[in-house]
Amino acid sequence: MPELPEVETVRRGLEGAVVGRRIVEVKVLGRRTVRRQSPAELVTRLEGRKFATAGRRGKFLLLSLDDDAVLVVHLRMSGQLLHLSGAQRWPMAPHTHVVVALGDGTELRFVDPRTFGEWFVSSEIDGRGVPLELAHLGRDPLLEGLPTAYLAARLAGRRAGLKALLTDQRMIAGIGSIYADEICFRAKLRPDRSGGSLSAGEVTSLAKAARAVLRDAVASRGSSLRDLRYRDLDGEVGSFQERHAVYDRAGERCRRCGDHVERLKIGARAAYLCPGCQL
Template identity: 50%
Template structure:
């Protein structure tokens, strides 16, 4: 699924292409893509308008129109936005096609084989009712103020394992499975470490890692995996995948320490890759019941003259 760096790459492409160009044509053919409203609502909301700004919060793109309405686009698992010549053939699984005026005219296609993605035209005053999950998103580490105290407050007030905490879009928006693993590895934090128990130096390292990993991934235009599902607006893959240090590298020797072998954890529901040397467990494993019972037995008195 595209995460913050991939969606940010698409956003920057949209700023360079659609802003200031009038929408002259709209074709909605995929009903699941517009399931939250209707084909008519998307058609009526877009036709004749001109995008004036493109923003991103977490994995959500929002396009502001000169009509005052906004468009929310979420790519979910397999969605792509492609900027193509007006006469280009549509790829299969094209669900929304928007024609922009200008010379030459171009089209923006929303292509989505698995159809989890969405396009919604909405009144920003009603966002809480129309797109509640967008309204409730947590802090965006690139678009918002995200200094160390902001992160420390998120961690301190919760006793949660770090991997699921980083994936919780209501706390920090935009991080998914790839970047959560890369961030925890760079910070040297075990994916099962408990957020409220992180040391101040771990919080500092984690804050640095979130900023550095996400900024570097944006610089390299995101990660295109073997399935090639993510491409930018012009159909080009991102180059960050070859810089992954743990994601997709289970069984390989760690590139950072040269000693650990990357392991996979699946108990949190999502596969997690980490290096047992760089990311030591910050807590002792629970002792077994037998071990606890044994330790309660009275210690024999010291033998005299031993």
């Protein structure tokens, strides 16, 4: 699933591709993508408007319109946004669920084989520019930073494991399975350590690791896994997967200590870690 670095890469692409462009026509082809409002309502609220800004909060893309409403897009498991022009538009990719024709003749398309992705237009926006529907989201590390004190306050007394806490969108918005594992590795902490068990020094390491991993992953334009499902707006893959220290590397050698990376079951989810250098 695309996480903060992948969604941020798509957002940066949208700034150049759609901001300032008029929405000429919107076609909703799939049944599940638009579900908080009717597809007809979404179309009515988009057609004729202009995209004003391309924002992001956690894993949500926020495309504000010139009437101050916001188009919210979540890629979920397999959603891809593609910006296509001219002959690139045909043939249309299978699983194309939304097509937005722009004033400059290009199209923004939403392709989503697993159909968990979502589009909706919100006009209830708070003072931070965040739609009411996303008010539950915690701090976005890229937009607002991730101070050690914030993390310390939220880990204190918690029995849940670090991976569960880091991926809790109400605490930190944007971190999922890949980056939680990479952050724990960089901080030399096991993903199943309980939040409340960390010393002050370990919390500092975790906050530093989170900032560094996310920054590096954004610079590498995100991670494309084996399914190559994540691509940017131009269809290009990211490269941070080449630098993954533990994620999806079970059985391979840890580059820090030489031990073997393990895949651990934590409840229903898996986590990758190096038992040699994560405590």
